[in-house]
Every structure is written in structure tokens, then in C-alpha cells.
Amino acid sequence: MTSGPTSATRPRNRKQIIVEAAGQVFSERGYHGASMEEIAAVVGISAAALYRHFPNKYALFAECANVIVDKLVEVVDEWPPEAALRDVLVALTRVTVSHRASGGLYRWEARYLEREDRRLLRTKFAHVVGRVSEMVRREYPLPDELLRTVAALGVIGSVTMHHTSIAQRRIEDLLLASAMRVVATDPAAVVTNTPGLVELPAQPVPRTRRAEILAAAVPLFARDGFANVTNVQIAQAVGLAPSALYRHYPGKVDILVAACLQAAGLLAQAVDRSLHQATDPRQALVALAATYVAYCFEHNALNSVAEAEVASLPADLRRPLIVAQREHIALWEQQLRTVRPELDPRQARLLVHAGFGVVVEAGRALRWQDTPGHRNAVTALVTGALTC
Incomplete structure (x- = not known):
């Protein structure tokens, strides 16, 4: 800064x-x-x-919290209903990229808004989605235009969630092309070249008091945010006196570290299983997407805590988790560049984050209801975001 x-x-x-x-x-x-x-x-x-x-x-x-969304509303309202979708997405992309440094607060931090402020923010975003979805429906008359719209906007918004350095014009071009592929993807189509059903490692059954505390804390962190959850609430959830927590965890932050490590471990195991079954590069990429989607749906609370709360950790505790995240992203980059060798590492990384943005926004639109149809739809949209 x-x-x-x-x-x-x-x-x-x-x-x-x-x-x-x-x-x-x-x-x-x-x-x-x-x-x-x-x-x-x-x-x-x-x-x-x-x-x-x-x-x-x-x-x-x-x-x-209202800066970017007000500009997005202004952009979509400047264009008539018959405007070309590409032109509108170009304008939305430019606004988002220009506010990249401050946009990250929307993904997770908006939950700290008071109820009425949060409702107003959602209403503004819904207006943007509604206007864009009308254009998507007109130009790409496929099923689930609303889901395709929020997924495409997730591609554009993904640039606020990382610091990959690329020339602004190149960022805009890559995001626009990815978003346009998403709106042109039929989410009802069966994703081809997947190596069978995705089998995730089961989340450990809490058999110890320490594990019970972790299992009780994760949904509280996911719902209310780490900073708003007290040791009293966690203790009540497992029927303990607050002082008894310290026999198992030195402090609340240690529970958060355990949650983040558990999330990283489950995802790494799932990825290893899926890639082991793949027989060609494209199949490996689709398997990676299907596995990540399945993980996000099945372990939604755990994943949201791991994604949203890493910044709450002290630097020394955050470092190994950041390393694990980077290793996971590097694996995506490798698989994507095998399928699309024209991409350089930074371009591939930008698109990987675009795929993550699809999962977050599409998952939210589907209220994280974990069904085979929802998993397949989001996997198809992620694959569309990544591949030509």
C-alpha cells in the first residue's frame, strides 16, 4: 500500500x-x-x-461494502436491455479489475454487516444478476440462465481474491473469455471424461473430546465468523464448562488452526485419489474440478472456515496453511497448462482462481444443497471456465 x-x-x-x-x-x-x-x-x-x-x-x-456494487449497478443500468452481453461483461470486468485491491471484502467479510445493510447489499447484487441474466437468456437460451450468470460473475469477481500480477488488459481479456465460455455452457450436460464417481475421504468421526470441540466449533465459525464466536458458545455446544476447553486447546485460535489443517488434509487426499484414476490430461483436469466441487459441497462449513479465516491467524501459524494452498493451486496450474499449453503460469493461475470463483458463486446460488445434479452442473461450469 x-x-x-x-x-x-x-x-x-x-x-x-x-x-x-x-x-x-x-x-x-x-x-x-x-x-x-x-x-x-x-x-x-x-x-x-x-x-x-x-x-x-x-x-x-x-x-x-457498497462501493463496487454501486458501480456495478450503475454499469448495468447504463446499458439498454437489448445490449450485447459481451459489451456489458466487458464493462463489469473493467470495474471489478479497477477495484481489485478492495473487492475481497465481499467474498467473506460482508457477513459482518448488520442485517439491514446485508439485505441492501444482496438486493443490489440481485439487480445486477437479474439484468445480466436477461441478456444471457436472450443470447444463450440454455437451461439455468441464472446459475450460468452468477457463475460468470464469479469468474469476474475472482480477481479480487488473489494477487497474481498480470497486465490489466490481459486480465480483462482472460476473465471475459472465461465468463463468456461459462454462459455458453449447458450445466445440465453430463461432464465427459470423468473417471467414475468422486469418492471423498470421510470427515473424521469425533471420538475424542478434542475432536468433538473441533466438530462443534466449525459450524459456529462458518455461521458467525471466527471473531464473533466465543469460547462460551463452543463449550456450550459440547456440554463443557468454558475453562475445560483449555485442557484440549490452548486457545480459540488453536481450534481454528486445527480446522484449517483438517480441511487441507481432506482436500489433498481427495485430489490424490481422483488424479490417480485419470488416464489423460483433460480427464485429469475434469477430475480435479469434479473433486473440488464435491469437496466444497460435502464439506462446505469446513471449507468456508478454512478459506475465510486464514487471515485471522498469526503469521507463524498462517504460513504452513498458505503453503498448502499454494501447492494445491500449483497442481491446478500444472494440469491446466498440460491441456492448454498456450497459457503461461500466471495466466493459468488467474484462470484457476476463476474456476474457484465459479464454485463459490454457483454453490451459493444453489444454497450448497448437495445433490449429484448440483455437483455435475457446477463441475460443467468450472470446466467451461477453464477450457476452450
Whole structure:
């Protein structure tokens, strides 16, 4: 990050500068990890000056949460209903890429909004989805245009969730091409070249008190966010006194570490099984997609905690988990570049994250209802996002 102008400058657009800086801090550190003092330092003003614009951190956070979505609404409303889908997606992609640094707060941090603010944000996103889905229905009259629309928008939004460095124009071109392939994909079509049914390793049955605590904490973290869950709530969920938790975990953060390690282990085992059965590069890529989709549906709470809360960990505890994530992404890159050798490593990595974006948004649209049909539909859309 770079500091903004000093307080002596007093630019007229200081409030906008504050919101842009805060959005990046919230995106990188999370709502609870960010402080008003840190945001003020990034802007180059005192905390007292920051409070003259926003009475508290929540007010600033709520303002940040609406920046991109308001611009997306503005974009779709500028185009008439008969506009070409590609033109609208180009405009949406440019807005998202230009706000890449602050966009990450939408994926997980928006859950910390108060109910009415969260409802308003969802209404705005629904408006964008509705307008785009009308164009998708007109140009690609296939089943489930709403699912294809949110999946395509997941491709575009995925750029806010990683830091892969590529020229902006190239990012826009890659995301647009991927999103257009997604809307042209029939999610009802059976995915070919899959090596049989995906069999995931079962989540361990909690047979010890430590395992019971972990199993009880994960859904609480997923629902309310790690920072909002107390040791009292976790203890109540397993019928223990809060003080008894410390006999099994030194602190709440250690429960989170255990959850993240369990998620990484289950995913690694599942990937090893699926790739072992594949007989050609494309089959391996489809198997990888099918396995990841199955994992996200079957272990949704565990996966959402692992994805959303890594930033809540101290750096020394976060490092091995980041390494595991990078190894998983590198495996995707390798498989994708075998199928599409024209891609360089950074381009492949960008598309891998686009595939992850499809899973998140399509899964949410399907309310993570774990059925064979839903798994197949999302796998087809992920495959469409990745391959030509």
C-alpha cells in the first residue's frame, strides 16, 4: 500500500480516498483485523481526522461494502436491455479489475454487516444478476440462465481474491473469455471424461473430546465468523464448562488452526485419489474440478472456515496453511497448462482462481444443497471456465 496525501493537503475528495484505502485494508486484513488507526496511517491522516468523516469502524466498513456494487449497478443500468452481453461483461470486468485491491471484502467479510445493510447489499447484487441474466437468456437460451450468470460473475469477481500480477488488459481479456465460455455452457450436460464417481475421504468421526470441540466449533465459525464466536458458545455446544476447553486447546485460535489443517488434509487426499484414476490430461483436469466441487459441497462449513479465516491467524501459524494452498493451486496450474499449453503460469493461475470463483458463486446460488445434479452442473461450469 502507499500512503495518501498528508493532512495538510486537505483534498476535496478525502472521503473517497479514505473509503478506497479502507476497502483495501478490510479486504486484506478482514473487518476485525483492521483498525481505524491503520486505515488513517494508510491515508496519511490522524485517527482523529478519520473520525471526523466516519463515527466508527462499522460506518466506514458499511460504506466500503457498497462501493463496487454501486458501480456495478450503475454499469448495468447504463446499458439498454437489448445490449450485447459481451459489451456489458466487458464493462463489469473493467470495474471489478479497477477495484481489485478492495473487492475481497465481499467474498467473506460482508457477513459482518448488520442485517439491514446485508439485505441492501444482496438486493443490489440481485439487480445486477437479474439484468445480466436477461441478456444471457436472450443470447444463450440454455437451461439455468441464472446459475450460468452468477457463475460468470464469479469468474469476474475472482480477481479480487488473489494477487497474481498480470497486465490489466490481459486480465480483462482472460476473465471475459472465461465468463463468456461459462454462459455458453449447458450445466445440465453430463461432464465427459470423468473417471467414475468422486469418492471423498470421510470427515473424521469425533471420538475424542478434542475432536468433538473441533466438530462443534466449525459450524459456529462458518455461521458467525471466527471473531464473533466465543469460547462460551463452543463449550456450550459440547456440554463443557468454558475453562475445560483449555485442557484440549490452548486457545480459540488453536481450534481454528486445527480446522484449517483438517480441511487441507481432506482436500489433498481427495485430489490424490481422483488424479490417480485419470488416464489423460483433460480427464485429469475434469477430475480435479469434479473433486473440488464435491469437496466444497460435502464439506462446505469446513471449507468456508478454512478459506475465510486464514487471515485471522498469526503469521507463524498462517504460513504452513498458505503453503498448502499454494501447492494445491500449483497442481491446478500444472494440469491446466498440460491441456492448454498456450497459457503461461500466471495466466493459468488467474484462470484457476476463476474456476474457484465459479464454485463459490454457483454453490451459493444453489444454497450448497448437495445433490449429484448440483455437483455435475457446477463441475460443467468450472470446466467451461477453464477450457476452450
